[in-house]
Amino acid sequence: MMNIEQQSMRGGAACLALIRRDLTLAFRSPGQIINPMAFFLMVASLFPLGIAPDKDVLSQLAPGIIWIGALLSVLMSLDSLFKSDQDDGSLDQLLMSPHPLAMLVLAKVFSHWLTSGFCLTVMAPLLAVMLHLPGEGIFPLALTLLLGTPVLSLAGAIGAALTVRIQRGGVLLTLLSLPLYIPVLIFATGAVNAAAQGLPWNGHLLWLCVFLLSGLCLAPLAIAGALRVVSE
Amino acid sequence: MMNIEQQSMRGGAACLALIRRDLTLAFRSPGQIINPMAFFLMVASLFPLGIAPDKDVLSQLAPGIIWIGALLSVLMSLDSLFKSDQDDGSLDQLLMSPHPLAMLVLAKVFSHWLTSGFCLTVMAPLLAVMLHLPGEGIFPLALTLLLGTPVLSLAGAIGAALTVRIQRGGVLLTLLSLPLYIPVLIFATGAVNAAAQGLPWNGHLLWLCVFLLSGLCLAPLAIAGALRVVSE
Amino acid sequence: MMKWTFFHKLGSPKWFYDISGKWLPWLQITSLLSLVVALIWGLAFTPPDYLQGNSYRIIFIHVPASFLAQAIYMMMATAAAVLLIWRIKLADMALKVMAPIGASFCILSLATGAIWGQPTWGTWWVWDARLTSMLILLFLYIGIIALRGAIQTSEVAAKACAILSLVGVVNIPIIKYSVNWWNTLHQGATLKLTEKPSMAPEMLWPLLLAILGFYLFFTLVMFLRLRVEILSREKKTRWVKALVGE
Amino acid sequence: MLFHNLSFQLSPGDVLQIEGRNGAGKTTLLRIIAGLSSHARGDIFWNDLPLSSVYADFRLASFFLGHKPGVKMDLSPLENMHWRLQLKNIQPVESVLFAALGQVGLYGYEDIPCSHLSAGQLRRVTFACLIASKAKLWILDEPFTAIDIDGVAWLESLIDEHATNGGMVLITSHQPLSDHKGNLRKLKLEDFAGDALEVFDDEY
Amino acid sequence: MLFHNLSFQLSPGDVLQIEGRNGAGKTTLLRIIAGLSSHARGDIFWNDLPLSSVYADFRLASFFLGHKPGVKMDLSPLENMHWRLQLKNIQPVESVLFAALGQVGLYGYEDIPCSHLSAGQLRRVTFACLIASKAKLWILDEPFTAIDIDGVAWLESLIDEHATNGGMVLITSHQPLSDHKGNLRKLKLEDFAGDALEVFDDEY
């Protein structure tokens, strides 16, 4: 106790260092950043191939395809969020840090979002054009992605933390995260569809904001708890 | 030289042992088997959620959705095909085996297919019914999956071998495998769509057979070569 | 015996550096000349198409770029085979420098095709077989470039890329014949070696010249890049030091 | 039950070596002490307070080195030290980092990705973190793994020095530790052994 | 260039210990000899034939133990031995496997998943494979890692015995090997050293 009060705790600096580390890692093995984007692009370009390439049908399906692509690619990239740290022993160091774990974890999730969800958001308009989404739908699509993908990262990180010690936890992660993802998917595609048809869509958007805020408050605690529990 | 001729080489036994090992591992951490299936199911059930749940539209999209789901889930499970062996040093033992590497690798790909592609094939009719695929399409769908998923495993394994030493090779694997996957996807969905519309579909099927045969002959060599090269 | 000395000569970076140095001026002149003549001829002096009006003139860029994008891939595959069989270092250098050039032509083909599609098909992009397979070819190029970037040890990267290039060859026939297999919007082949072209000769000749010009231009760029690559890889050898010291 | 009736106390200047054959539970014990594993029964105190109430304080003052080095393979030794120290609430100073890296024999390797280092060099990166962390309690699980002979001698003197400066060291090692200053104590886990296989009987 | 002008010959009954400080290139050398890494220049012969032409024969007669144990964590020691031996063209016989496991001190752990074993026990599983493999050439990269004192003595006698039975051993270790039978030779990598950091100059 005394020790802590003597030394001022530099929690913010630790978070920044963690974010810097994760971003450096991401840039150094650029696969990590391109991965979700390529997957996203892939899902979006596979669909027209597998399905009849009809412009009208495609433009109706576009919001769904794009959002499902984003959801899947975030989910895929989540698997290694804590596992890579666990494999090389860094997770032990994270757990041994005097700073609040929830804060550190939030930093990790933030850099994960920057390298996945944020990039997807930036890329989405391109895909929207490729899939013939009507012009009115493009801004709402980007906005829902901007609000929705952090929720995906936060919620998925809980699953990632719970499955960090499990050899091939991919499926469990999927199963655990999915129930939290489906509401986001429904509201987001609802908003885009409404906007594309010229209907009001701020109701849907409000819900996404609510999800985001509650995720920001609660998820870090859950993630930190899960990590402590699971590390035996 | 002399030594080999003295001792009869039990290459078949080695392959069987490898298949048994991989299947045992799969059953012991069942995630590995359930993972692709759950992902498959997920993709198939997210679509009706993200897209307008209209029965007619859905039945048109069904072959595409199912095949894309299968493709993605095989792709996802491929990442760990050689990487798990690399991480614990088993890959070195594989490379140090006196048996032909191409044969051993084929055994590994076979057990991968059994735990992914084959399970997906078995599951596909269920999804087909869920997505309202017309009855005439179900048998062709299963058949194309039966012929097509081994090609996915074989072609993807080349990418998996090339990226085995790369930290987060997931994206590269995707990028490398995709060009080889798309022809399979196009012919397979073509066959199912043709069958669902009552048109002849054996031409497409023949192409899938050609892919499968050439994959069986060439891919093991490419995989073995890639493993040897990449292990420096 | 004869054959072997020939190969070793070809494989020697120094030999190639010297020879290509002599070719460079010729390449520069011929490629520039043929490109300029073909483009001016094609863009200004050929009559407008009776169906498409003037928009078809992009053909003089689109078709050569498309041809080259595929041809470069085949050259890369050849280089890959040479590398794997004879372990010739020069083949790897060629493999390395050709990939980005091929990707550029691929992007050029896609871009010009998209621009052309707007007036003729009324859309930038359709998911038809030829277009998609061209996109896949771009993925292949990017995959090869990325694989090389991802593997640190250069010898390993070289062989890995060679294997990948060889495996990817299966896609070339698919691009080539996709138009015949699927009924698509995109035009079938009009330029065939076996048949008489169905194109009007006043369009055909500038097109052929443009294709030639693009090939020469590609050779020029490749030689330039290859020479730089040779210098950077052989920077420790005596002849490069002597060359730089000059 | 791996061990029972085990109890010990560590004061400044102490080096406690935990001994035991393979599978005796040394790693398990160290992880329990570091708060990384939950223990079935028993209490741990830090400055006379139950550990669970002063975790942050304890973590600030201790350094854990496990079987895995805790080093990111794609980062350079210098970058790795940066984040490790920041997590330990220490502002990294370039000169200190360089000094530490020089001390562990990684001079010249500061900016080379750790994936290019050998097994021993990788562990030396962790020792550089250890030196720069200025922690009071060192928890070292087989620190001599993959370290060459000169390195072992150097590490022993480092531990000695830390102890004489009032630090505490909890160490497991199969190699005998040379004890120059007389502050080495040993704890034989065999003396408190339960039955290791019993652990599994409980589960199956 | 890690080393140059390095050359040695191994005959039946030889134990060659490769010595060098951390990062000297011991692991690299062993991997090159095992055919797992490609070497820049130089030749390796097996039975007087160039290695590249008799790889299958060489692999049949040699056993490689690297830094990683090559053991599947989800399988039991027994199951792991099964596949390892089959890959080495040996038909596993239950009694032989049990004997080998008993010899390495894993009696009672035959059917426990390897993920529940300690670091040392995990490496002992590999030794059981080594014993049962009946290979002629052993290539051991720091085999004493994580092995307790009794284990080290046992392993040394095992190596001695293998050499006296006409086997060959190529070993790296930072611990001095005790040489009972007089068939131990040493190779100091430092004597052939190139500049390790030069490797990186080429790349960057």
Ligand code: HEM
């Ligand atoms: C992004 C869109 C497009 C792509 C990726 C594309 C791709 C290609 C490719 C790869 C070729 C070479 C064919 C071969 O090697 O046989 C080609 C040739 C050709 N393209 Fe396109 N194309 C696109 C759009 C268009 C459009 C909109 C038109 C005009 C209607 C067009 C007209 C042609 C013609 C006339 C040829 C020459 C065919 C021949 O003589 O073989 N393309 N294109």
Ligand SMILES: Nc1ncnc2c1ncn2[C@@H]1O[C@H](COP(=O)(O)OP(=O)(O)OP(=O)(O)O)[C@@H](O)[C@H]1O
């Ligand atoms: N995850 C686990 N689940 C169940 N039991 C385990 C687990 N990890 C280790 N054990 C068992 O606990 C015992 C002690 O393991 P521990 O790793 O603490 O040994 P150790 O003393 O560190 O041995 P070593 O010297 O080999 O490192 C072993 O018998 C092992 O079988």
Ligand SMILES: Nc1ncnc2c1ncn2[C@@H]1O[C@H](COP(=O)(O)OP(=O)(O)OP(=O)(O)O)[C@@H](O)[C@H]1O
């Ligand atoms: N993948 C790699 N790429 C480039 N250089 C490497 C790579 N792996 C190792 N090195 C370098 O090669 C040298 C020798 O490494 P090696 O692993 O052979 O050492 P070692 O003698 O086994 O050391 P240790 O005793 O620490 O295990 C080191 O200087 C290291 O930096």
Ligand SMILES: [Mg+2]
């Ligand atoms: Mg231990």
Ligand SMILES: [Mg+2]
């Ligand atoms: Mg080593």
